[in-house]
Amino acid sequence: MQHRARGGNGPSPTLTFFRQWLKNPLSVAALSPSGKQLARLMVRELPERPRRVVELGGGTGVFTQAMLDNGIAPAHLLVVELNEELHKFLQNRFPDVNVVCGDARELPAMVESAGFDRDSGVDAVVSGLGLLSMPRTLQRDILRAAFAVLAPEGRMVQFTYGPVSPVPRETLDELGLTVRRGGFAWWNMPPASVFIYQRARSRPITPVRAGDRNGA
Template sequence: MTSDIALFRRRLLKNPRQVSAIAPSSRTLARAMTLGLGPRSGPVVEFGPGTGRFTEAILARGVLPRDLTLFELDEEFVPYLRQKFPGVTVHQVPAQEAPRLVGQGVGTVISGLPLLSMPPEVREGIISAAFAILAPRGRFVQFTYGPRPPLPPETITALGLTVGKGNKVWANLPPATVYRFRRG
């Protein structure tokens, strides 16, 4: 099996806009993104798992493979994820398709997607999909490299969301901040 780093670099060179990162997420960021998950978290969905760094952390927290569904577009990441994480469902479709493929009642959606670099209509479609499948008290977890939340204030207000800011993860390239969104 190809190493995570080699696969990441190859895909970054082939499609930098889709990969949209200069290095894979660190294990420290993965732990911060998955904080609070465990065997009783209910179903978990991950948008944009890439090589699976957050996926590893989700499973390490005790989420069962059968309770984890991944949405990844990259043609090489998908078979890699399927081989690396047996029992985890991997869909090669956009995150916006989640409501068609996953039932309501998801406890957490973890997103590694570069939301701020996406056109507003794509970003809003992804967020709408996440909240369409989340349980009433479910949460959407997203990181960003910038100083502000990864959703514009008008989107947060329009969707009636509350946002919790986590600590800055300095042990990531570049440093990142985790945000948790819930319905207000």
């Protein structure tokens, strides 16, 4: 079943987004919402049939809409947006989705009050945050919060303007994370890359047999 956005009488997403960028360029971190090609590449990296997905920095809902169009049920989605105007916009556009106004750093508390912490937790975090323009400490706090709610095999899907991961190697090592590259959205304004972060799995340790130990 496809879940559509509410009718076309509301304010324009592009104009709403641009107004919020004028008020807070560092936090909004883009002049206009992401395009559909990037949204497709983000959704492509989700695990099959995820039960719980959290979206950080929903903006005007480009990724939210793409996830709903890909069959993720509104009840399986929790969207976090810091900006009050954009939060109101999202609530109005997606009345069936749990949209929370708050800071991504407080994710564990929001996940708990939404009941998303039950069973194995969250399968994926889709991040539309401008991680690249954030100070390293803020970036690290957000990654910590995301991996605190993610299931052991969970992943965080992030986009960035530019060809390299927005999270530096030192932060990945400190948090015990791995990164792999997803797709590249040529037609996005500006073009954007997708990166996927997961917990590093330690290599299984093969027990040493008594014979091997004695050099036999």
